[in-house]
Amino acid sequence: MKPMRALARKMSFAGACAALVTASLAVPATAHAETTKDGLAWRLTPTGTDARFRGLAAVSRNTAWLAGSGGTVLRTTDAGRTWQDVAPPDTAGLEFRDIEAFDARRAVVLAIGEGDASRLYSTSNGGHTWTLGFKNDDPKAFYDCVTFFDSRHGLAMSDPVDGKFRVISTSNAGRTWRVLPSKGMPAALEGEIAFAASGQCLVSHGSRDVWLATGGASTSRVFHSRDRGRTWTVADTPLPSSASQGVFSVAFRDSRHGLAVGGDYRPGEPSPKAAATTNDGGRTWHPADHPPAEYRSGATPLAPRLPISLAVGPTGSDVTFNGGSTWTQFDGGSFDTVDCAPGACWAAGEKGRAARLTTF
Template sequence: MTVGVCGVALAAALTAPAQAQGPDQEAALESARESSQGPSGGKPPHWELKDSGTDVRFRGLAAVSRNTAWLAGSKGTVLRTADGGRTWRNVSPPGAAELEFRDIEAFDSRRAVVLAIGEGEASRVFRTEDGGATWTESFRNTDAKAFYDCLTFFDRRHGLAMSDPVDGKFRILSTSDGGRSWEVLPSVGMPAAQEGEAGFAASGQCLVASGPRDVWLATGGAARARVLHSSDRGLTWTVTDTPIPAGDPARGVFALAFRDRTHGIAVGGDYRADQASPQAAATSRDGGRTWTTAATPPPAYRSGVTWLPHSRTSALAVGPTGTDLTTNGGRTWHTVDTGSYDTVDCTSDQACWASGEKGRVARLER
């Protein structure tokens, strides 16, 4: 089950250096055209499904390299591959079958941190240092009003997790030792939440970081879909409205991707299958202070988004009805695959992975 993802445009995005100029750029594009046909004039880059051996839904994905990726999903399931998806090892934490894992962040093939969502003690964080052979529960929420949605890391030591509003403000959890211990940050620097505002634990991308200190938080479910930004690792925040439709518990910004501290993409919409999702994507060129609606947005709700490796202009967005590609920084999108995926992630060695319902996981093949 493989579907062509792009042809020349995506191949160029994956292979041409972002800084190429003039004749060098032309040579890179020509090389991309040749490589897009494969070694024997075969298929262009495409999603190739990998057999995960399970039917759980994987909304959590951490792509480490072309060979190594981690999945986190329902029924307390964590899988890891070290051979490009040919085989998957079940490395789920013992006794976690009742938990819903929705986000996972991996530092390499052995160290990872996974987040379980839910009210009260259902929200937990686990950490492994041996490829999932053993796990340590490093955080268990004891506040019945908190519901954690996403986590992110700035580096191997510093990271944050976010909860839906508690007492009128989003709650931020912080670690400075790679997820071994966590503390709740003061809420004094957090703007007040709107009535009904929350994060969406749909793809592990409602909280994302870029660089050593910048982090963004996506919201929905209220009158306006907003993005919050912190430049001091979560101590103080600013907030901006986005043009992505809101006004309903099922609508808002579901995922963010920043390729640096300035250029960002937001995707979302209405997750209900029978509802339209106009204006399902927006872009920012000033670190999230302002957002502009995509001129040609994805045609439906999208829950995950990622910049393509080493590209300043190309990104992928995924959702239950397909994958969309932009090659101009998010201004216009076109559908390149109709398979169902919840989240997507790319790595520095030019590998992209996607995962979703019914055990679906795929790697971009070239």
């Protein structure tokens, strides 16, 4: 098996970090692996469904959860060899776009849509039963993403209502939610929204920091809260913005160092300059020197504190070894979302596609 450190040296990254990556992700490539180069591959794990998965929660080397179209929620506890249908009952008409999981038993899943199509369900027994913790009753709200600081405290966000993004909060693992006051939220721009494309338009790091990514308006922006969503600041990013463009995903390896990816989600449309980095917690954003060549909907750090991250989209997957400044494509398959846990990285997307990252 080709060690990851050789690839990292090729990309001018420290050998010590590469050795850690090798130890975390070293899985033999198989006949199910996608076309690869530079030692990285996605190993497909058939799900038995044609749902489109935009929600993904990586828990461990063996456990991951998927959420997708047609009310689909799947779970694996054997590294993707088998997937179990664990969806809440009577939800076939819902579009699940985000899921947060804490282990093989506990998870919270978000359904998007106008009015009461936006919902949050939680389970504490591996999906055998679910609790409907939130059903939107405001026709002006449309919820996009959910994130958790720990296994009890989390936030979910809606596109602007009365001129401001709406945030709801839970302190009991998603069993109940309350709307946070909007006083500390800056005003939204005309046409500004979040994109429910990968479950990564709202992300958190540590016990209090959370970021909200936007597009759709004249400028793409990233909002930041240091107090679990009570007060926010906002910064412009260099990513192009329009009705179909903006920041689709943000990823932070610590409270200061993060990256943003996005572009134009319309098939065949160019997406130049659709990546940026920050080293001050999101107060300022700088264009990537060599961004991904096309639209990317999802991104994730490979491991805490390491400047290695992955980005995915319908036309391929990319890796960065320097915090998001330069990206290299390593796969041409279609994925919408990506997430890493200790020992494994997972990706998922259209036509039931789910995969684990391998090195060789």
